[in-house]
Amino acid sequence: MSARNVEGGTPVRAAPRRELTLGAALPLLAFLALAALFPFLPLGSRAEFLLQIAFFTLVAGIMALSWDILARSGQVSLAHAAFYGLGAYGYALLLKAGLPWALAMPVAALLAGGASLILGAVTMRLSGMYFAIATLAFTEVVRTIIQNLPESVAGGATGLLVPALLGGNSRAQYALAWGLLAFTVLVSLAVRLTRLHFAFAAIRQGEETARVLGVSIVRFKLLAFFISSSLAALAGVLYAGKTFFINPLETFSLANSIAPLTTSIFGGLYTTLGPVLGAGVLRVAEELLHNSVKNGYLVVYGLVLMLSILWLPRGLMGLRRNKKHGGDL
Amino acid sequence: MTAATTTGGALSPTPQGVEVLRAEGLSKRFGGLKAVQDVSFTHHQGEILAVIGPNGAGKTTLLNLLSGVYRPSAGRLHLGGRDVTDLPMEARCHAGLGRAFQIVRPFPEMTVHENVTVGALFGKPGQRLPKARERAWALLERTGLAAHADKAAHELTLLQDKRLEVARAVATQPSVLLLDEVMAGLRPGEAQEAVALVRGVRDSGVSVLFIEHIMPVVRDLADRVVVMDQGQVLAQGTYREVTADPRVVSAYLGTEEGLHA
Amino acid sequence: MDLFAQTLVNGLLQSGLYALVASGLALAVGVVGIVNFAHGEYLMIGAFLAWAGSALLGVDPLLSLPVIAVAVYGVGALTYRVSIRHVLLAPELNQMLLTFGLGILLQNLALMLLGGNTRTVSTPYQASSLQLGELSVGGPKALAFGLAAALLGALYFTLYRTTLGRQMRAVAQNRRGAQLIGIDVDRVYLIAFSVSCALAAVAGVLVSVLLFASPTVGLVFALKAFAIIVMAGLGNLTGVLWASALLGVSEALVQTYVPGGGGWSDAVFFLMIFGTLVLRSYRGAR
Ligand SMILES: Nc1ncnc2c1ncn2[C@@H]1O[C@H](COP(=O)(O)OP(=O)(O)OP(=O)(O)O)[C@@H](O)[C@H]1O
Ligand SMILES: [Mg+2]
Numbered sequence: 001m002s003a004r005n006v007e008g009g010t011p012v013r014a015a016p017r018r019e020l021t022l023g024a025a026l027p028l029l030a031f032l033a034l035a036a037l038f039p040f041l042p043l044g045s046r047a048e049f050l051l052q053i054a055f056f057t058l059v060a061g062i063m064a065l066s067w068d069i070l071a072r073s074g075q076v077s078l079a080h081a082a083f084y085g086l087g088a089y090g091y092a093l094l095l096k097a098g099l100p101w102a103l104a105m106p107v108a109a110l111l112a113g114g115a116s117l118i119l120g121a122v123t124m125r126l127s128g129m130y131f132a133i134a135t136l137a138f139t140e141v142v143r144t145i146i147q148n149l150p151e152s153v154a155g156g157a158t159g160l161l162v163p164a165l166l167g168g169n170s171r172a173q174y175a176l177a178w179g180l181l182a183f184t185v186l187v188s189l190a191v192r193l194t195r196l197h198f199a200f201a202a203i204r205q206g207e208e209t210a211r212v213l214g215v216s217i218v219r220f221k222l223l224a225f226f227i228s229s230s231l232a233a234l235a236g237v238l239y240a241g242k243t244f245f246i247n248p249l250e251t252f253s254l255a256n257s258i259a260p261l262t263t264s265i266f267g268g269l270y271t272t273l274g275p276v277l278g279a280g281v282l283r284v285a286e287e288l289l290h291n292s293v294k295n296g297y298l299v300v301y302g303l304v305l306m307l308s309i310l311w312l313p314r315g316l317m318g319l320r321r322n323k324k325h326g327g328d329l
Numbered sequence: 330m331t332a333a334t335t336t337g338g339a340l341s342p343t344p345q346g347v348e349v350l351r352a353e354g355l356s357k358r359f360g361g362l363k364a365v366q367d368v369s370f371t372h373h374q375g376e377i378l379a380v381i382g383p384n385g386a387g388k389t390t391l392l393n394l395l396s397g398v399y400r401p402s403a404g405r406l407h408l409g410g411r412d413v414t415d416l417p418m419e420a421r422c423h424a425g426l427g428r429a430f431q432i433v434r435p436f437p438e439m440t441v442h443e444n445v446t447v448g449a450l451f452g453k454p455g456q457r458l459p460k461a462r463e464r465a466w467a468l469l470e471r472t473g474l475a476a477h478a479d480k481a482a483h484e485l486t487l488l489q490d491k492r493l494e495v496a497r498a499v500a501t502q503p504s505v506l507l508l509d510e511v512m513a514g515l516r517p518g519e520a521q522e523a524v525a526l527v528r529g530v531r532d533s534g535v536s537v538l539f540i541e542h543i544m545p546v547v548r549d550l551a552d553r554v555v556v557m558d559q560g561q562v563l564a565q566g567t568y569r570e571v572t573a574d575p576r577v578v579s580a581y582l583g584t585e586e587g588l589h590a
Numbered sequence: 591m592d593l594f595a596q597t598l599v600n601g602l603l604q605s606g607l608y609a610l611v612a613s614g615l616a617l618a619v620g621v622v623g624i625v626n627f628a629h630g631e632y633l634m635i636g637a638f639l640a641w642a643g644s645a646l647l648g649v650d651p652l653l654s655l656p657v658i659a660v661a662v663y664g665v666g667a668l669t670y671r672v673s674i675r676h677v678l679l680a681p682e683l684n685q686m687l688l689t690f691g692l693g694i695l696l697q698n699l700a701l702m703l704l705g706g707n708t709r710t711v712s713t714p715y716q717a718s719s720l721q722l723g724e725l726s727v728g729g730p731k732a733l734a735f736g737l738a739a740a741l742l743g744a745l746y747f748t749l750y751r752t753t754l755g756r757q758m759r760a761v762a763q764n765r766r767g768a769q770l771i772g773i774d775v776d777r778v779y780l781i782a783f784s785v786s787c788a789l790a791a792v793a794g795v796l797v798s799v800l801l802f803a804s805p806t807v808g809l810v811f812a813l814k815a816f817a818i819i820v821m822a823g824l825g826n827l828t829g830v831l832w833a834s835a836l837l838g839v840s841e842a843l844v845q846t847y848v849p850g851g852g853g854w855s856d857a858v859f860f861l862m863i864f865g866t867l868v869l870r871s872y873r874g875a876r
Contacts, residue, residue, distance in 0.1 A: 122868055128682045129625040133816050134867050137860040144857050195450055195458050202447045205436040212396055214422035214451035214501055258694055298698040305691030309684050310676055
């Protein structure tokens with residue numbers, strides 16, 4: 001799989017699916033179990049700091065995995081920041097309107113899901129770079145709108161204060177984030193093991209052929225959008241509740257679209273384990289590098305993206321020696 | 330009052346049988362090129378209908394019009410007495426049109442079995458996954474692909490790819506199966522197998538419309554033949570009738586394959 | 591009426607710069623078949639080089655322009671050799687993501703090395719203006735337009751009147767065929783991609799004079815260039831000219847006539863992207 005292979009060019013692709021075994025699910029369960037145990041480790045004096053890093057690793061995992069679910073249907077989106085931001089803002093505004101947080105969270109997710117249907121409908125027949133550019137434009141439009149709403153409504157360019165999630169208890173916050181990641185993993189597995197997998201994969205690998213075989217692209221593309229963006233919005237809620245201050249520039253930053261995309265590709269596209277694993281590796285790398293590349297940690301994402309495309313088209317998942325179920329779950 | 334309403338929903342029996350598919354004046358232009366021009370024919374229940382014609386005659390384009398890949402510039406299409414001209418591809422599949430492509434289009438990252446499962450699962454509304462998997466298995470056995478079920482589709486040979494195309498189309502449970510040169514490139518023995526397969530499909534109650542250049546296959550298989558040239562229907566009738574037609578002979582003469590190649 | 595005329599002129603002047611950026615992008619798309627998401631970053635490099643030349647060496651950007659063009663041509667050639675070349679036959683998704691990664695890398699490298707501040711270049715002609723009857727035109731703007739027009743003229747001349755240009759168009763139309771008649775396709779790709787980068791860099795020099803240099807300055811121009819080539823039809827170089835004019839003038843109109851228009855004029859191109867894409871996809875539906 002050399003990059004010198006000018007004639008071939010290995011596509012970023014998943015291995016064909018063979019049997020689903022518990023063995024394939026094991027690394028995933030192990031990862032979740034490890035993540036669940038993390039707060040109980042003797043973290044010492046830096047516990048708060050480490051928990052925060054771990055918290056945002058979980059958020060990154062939710063973002064990457066939810067992005068991947070959309071990508072499985074052939075829709076490589078640059079709008080994930082929009083749904084992340086809509087989740088964050090929706091949650092903040094719903095709290096302001098007096099909703100309890102436990103209600104505001106799912107409602108914000110559903111609202112973002114609803115907004116995604118608009119984008120999904122508009123981009124229904126677009127593909128490749130047209131789709132990417134349209135989703136990029138969508139993010140900017142949403143940000144511009146939020147930023148230009150009256151300041152009394154959404155805080156304008158300055159931003160909004162958000163009450164701390166769960167009274168600011170970082171262990172409880174971590175547990176919530178873990179729960180939401182586990183939920184995202186379950187959704188991803190459900191997509192993988194039901195008819196949705198067949199619909200998404202068929203649309204991705206040959207849209208017209210899929211249609212001729214009876215796959216309704218309208219229904220399944222929109223469904224992919226709805227699932228993916230609702231989950232991304234949950235990540236946005238976690239972000240808003242953890243940082244308790246959100247502004248349009250950071251919340252809707254292109255970085256929030258780039259990170260999940262890169263993470264999924266690096267970890268292994270169209271899988272459940274890959275994006276989660278990728279989030280773990282890249283977030284930890286980011287923290288380790290934080291001091292040396294303060295401003296531009298995205299450099300790492302750019303580099304990782306390029307190198308993955310050139311040398312690791314199946315991401316980390318492609319490194320596994322047991323090709324029997326390579327890229328399986 | 331359009332042609333659609335004159336026939337209503339009724340399936341009118343004709344001397345040849347019950348009508349299942351009827352094209353009325355189908356046309357398709359690509360810029361200045363009239364790829365299909367005013368094509369009309371009737372396809373009967375349980376009939377095997379061949380569409381032949383020189384390269385570039387517009388056969389594949391016609392199939393694209395039938396399966397809904399292209400919208401016709403003019404003309405209507407009726408399936409089982411229902412006007413399906415305005416239905417998009419997926420709805421035409423649900424209505425009963427199944428199609429195998431001339432240039433094979435497997436889903437490359439799926440296994441062979443998964444490829445067929447897609448057809449079995451979405452070809453008709455309301456299918457359940459376990460059942461669809463089973464039917465896909467049965468079809469793989471019927472088409473001789475069972476041994477390759479777990480291979481990635483991109484690992485298949487062209488021959489196997491063609492079988493996969495057919496299996497996937499049949500999996501959608503069509504009332505009319507559209508086959509585009511699925512026997513091209515087969516050796517005689519293999520072609521005989523394919524002929525038997527298509528007969529079997531017909532005997533299970535499916536009407537078959539196939540495009541083919543191999544004349545012996547057309548002779549053996551087709552109940553009726555539609556001959557196309559330069560986008561138009563040149564002649565239709567039994568194999569004997571059309572091959573005796575001087576216009577058909579002259580249309581084929583100038584072409585490299587010739588009528589009896 | 592005067593206001594209207596003034597607005598039109600401003601819009602048209604702006605469109606020269608847009609056309610310069612977009613024609614580079616269109617060249618890469620049309621000839622090499624690569625949608626370069628990092629196009630704006632070459633503009634950014636050009637802008638920073640111009641700033642560096644002016645601030646550190648005291649060289650006027652217009653004088654350093656040819657040197658910068660050649661330098662960034664080299665950067666483009668290097669980019670082609672180490673990355674683009676290896677995904678030419680890969681799926682479109684790989685190509686897109688590769689250039690996207692490249693853009694992120696370059697932009698954040700600049701951010702890391704130079705910080706997020708904007709750097710302005712001061713020139714003696716900065717505040718000058720031309721008087722054309724009732725209309726007044728900013729000197730740098732007019733200069734930029736003139737330069738852009740001259741370069742575009744040269745580009746089109748090259749494409750339609752020289753052997754290299756003919757080869758490029760042949761490769762654009764049919765890679766295989768071009769190969770068969772003995773054209774060195776790899777070389778043509780290299781040149782087209784590098785010229786595309788150099789064009790972006792020249793635009794960057796102009797941007798440094800008109801606006802400033804900053805790590806993210808390229809992004810917005812690249813997005814507008816995308817809007818333009820999408821409107822023009824991918825790889826259609828002639829369409830780029832009128833699409834650029836349309837964008838420039840629409841932005842100027844919004845700036846002048848919409849209350850609080852300054853903030854919204856940057857949204858014009860998003861509407862254009864959306865409008866064009868939706869229109870195109872539904873017209874070509876099925
Ligand atoms: N999408 C298209 N755009 C423009 N022209 C097309 C298109 N599809 C087909 N054509 C043209 O329409 C004509 C009919 O093509 P078609 O593929 O239907 O022929 P065919 O009878 O299937 O030929 P063959 O036996 O070689 O498969 C040809 O001249 C072809 O070039
Ligand atoms: Mg054909």
